[in-house]
Amino acid sequence: MSINWQAFRLTIELALVVSTILFVVGLPLAYWIAFSRRRWKFFVEALVGLPIVLPPTVLGFYVLVALGSRSPLGRWWQSLTGHTLAFTFAGLVIGSIIYSLPFVVQPFAASFSSVDGKLLAASATLGASPLRTFFQVVLPLSVPGLVTGVALAFAHTMGEFGVVLMIGGNIPGVTRTVAIDIYDQVQASNYAAANAMALLLLVFCFVVLTVVYGLNRATPNRRSTNRETWAMGPVKK
């Protein structure tokens, strides 16, 4: 079995960078979606959710155009670094962030808005600013949602194919991720190699998700489980 460790390392690196950035970007965006009373909020929500329904090739195509040397962003990046964003690791990160954005923002926003409004009111009457309320009340009570969002973004980035193909191409060590590698091996009829990589990705993603959901269930959820939820269904002990 020949495993392309370079592609595997690259994929993990991409997934880590993307989920870290998405965590930071997702917090304020989800906060705004959860608590804003703007009328055009639905518009932003639809925009954020777009990558869920859009074919990755469509998304990849537009990101490629936006990053290319003919777009203002592409030209600015080129003047800064001397090369375009397309077919680079940085370009791949940008495309992946947009592609996985809803997988972070939606669980974040859902868990923020499920925090009891009375707790927010109590926090305010006790003199806390909205920012302090967010960090000391909303965030700690949203840990399961945060973990879910980051885990989804990580796993989604690990397995992405269409966007990577469009933006990154297939440059070993730079943009050749596991999914691309598997596709290439199949194209070249190297089924054993394709199988090795596919199995590795499958097992790895499964282990990551199992660990994350297992931890999520074991710790913070226990406290936020309220009586009403389990009282509604049959209780198993």
Added chain:
Amino acid sequence: MPTPAAPEPAKTEPGKPEPADQGLAKQGPSHPTLTARIRKTFSSTERPFLLDVEFNAPPGFTILFGPSGSGKTTLLDCVAGLAVPDAGRIIAGERALFDAGLHVNIAVAKRGVGYVLQDLALFPHLTVEQNTEYGLAHLSRSVRKQRASAMLQEFRIADLRQRRPEEISGGERQRVALARALVTDPCVLLLDEPLGALDAPTKSKILNDLRRWNQAHRIPILYVTHAREEVLALGERVLVMEEGRIVAQGTPHEVLGAPLQESVAQLAGFENILDATVESVHEDRGTMTCRMTSGLLGSDAGSLVLLETPLIRADVGSRLRVGIRAGDILLAVANPVGLSARNVLPGRLVSLERRDMTICARVDCGVEMEVYLTLAARDSLALAEGREVWLVIKTHSCHLMRR
């Protein structure tokens, strides 16, 4: 600084308390009077609702009493800053918390108003101690610990400091919520049914602690409740609210003892409320005779039912309402004689309904009356629907109200 002060005697003229209260307000920032005029409409709800109140709450307990939906919680929210009135002013001592005319609207976090919300809203992820310290973030760690610890001692929950809200009892949670609000030294305290679901002994213990705290600190406390016993136990002043308005105010005795408004009467537990006109006045005997003009049966023509009631200032022919508690009526299966009670009404049993350990009997005696009986009374009298009975009602069990 809080200074111990004797409890202020209850005001008997709650309508015009301004002069005395201004004096109290000048004692210093920790003894302010809460003065509020609040007007707020809700047009978004199915039924448009208008909250329109004006009141004065001097230091001590002011009870807000009224049916649900009467605007009590909205009133508290306006004082806390969680809801914004359309018009009016809210002034604590000499500090304007809200003034629509001057465009003053102090942020919730800066009002210094303590608020114990209806479901307490303890932070579930924080321990009792962390909950109590939450409002003291502006202080140094050591001062914070010391103040929280003193407050936990005062409310007898010091040994729970490392527990989380889900690990303590309902009564303990109420104490934590009170301690958390009081430790911040608020200028006004708002309590929204803080003892709602507790059993009587726990309730009275917490009420004692709250009363003790109030005697030492003397700030205006607005206390929302449905429970009569809490009104009587705590009340220095009662504001009765109905449909967004204050319909009666005074001491608990004034408001609950001699109710003048029907809503108050229903709250005070009159199951029987009958329209009546004054038939004759017997000033020498201190009684009146009233003719029931309608009962629960709804017939508006004057019935034959006459009741002797206590004397109030009313002319012959004036229209009143009579409230009689179902538990104050005696039921006999034979025409009773030799009674001190002045009202004996013959009638027929319409229905018998069991409510927990009480039998609720409906008797048609020209007007329909509700009577509460024990299970034993039903069995020993062999009561059944359709049976002929007599109702015995004492003069002083008839409470008169304005119509």
